[in-house]
Amino acid sequence: MSKTKVLLEIYQKMLNSFGQQKWWPGETPFEVIIGAILTQNTNWSNVEKAIRNLRTARKLSPKAIHELDITELSGLIKPSGFFNIKARRLKSFINWLFLKYEGNLSKLFAQDLQTLRNELMAVKGIGPETADSILLYAGNQPTFVVDAYTHRIFSRHGFIPEESSYDEIKSFFEDNLPKDVKLYNEYHALLVKIGKIFCKPKKNCEECPLKDFL
């Protein structure tokens, strides 16, 4: 059976079991970007608290965060953990956004995908996963997001080598799936859903519903 067929069958199975995830859980592209940075190695429920703080303080816009004192910013995002480093990361992204795109997300996303991905990753605090999350979920660009669950689920069952790099795993999906934003969106969201339940670092895979395929 071809890899494409297997990947699509896995997708169907996840979709049948868990339904559409309707990611990203954010109301605006800007809010998606903030969430993408804040959720680095952090539970989403903690990120929600941080975003709620920002919303209540009326600091959920590029301009507001640009003008916000970094100490106040780190105070507001405290529940998301790593708050000092993340305050710096938010600031570095926003500074770059104003420097190059006048604080305007439409201008940011109106350019070639590869160029944009490279530029995003050059911003301090934005690595490959955060860049891809921003591009896919805030910019509706066809780039596949790889995360710890993706790597763990597919390597654990021997589908990809354990030592695969981020870009190797990303290519594995993109080379074998139709280039479709909606598909990439749901696929990643469903893998996170499955991973949270069945694929912890030191825990069972035994009941993973994808066992038959992988």
Added chain:
DNA sequence: TGCCAGGCCGGGT
């Protein structure tokens, strides 16, 4: 109670 969370950076090999 320890483990885990939708990573990334910087310094050392």
Added chain:
DNA sequence: ACCCGGCATGGC
């Protein structure tokens, strides 16, 4: 080109 410690809160 890898490897690893640090970063920190909150839920189960």
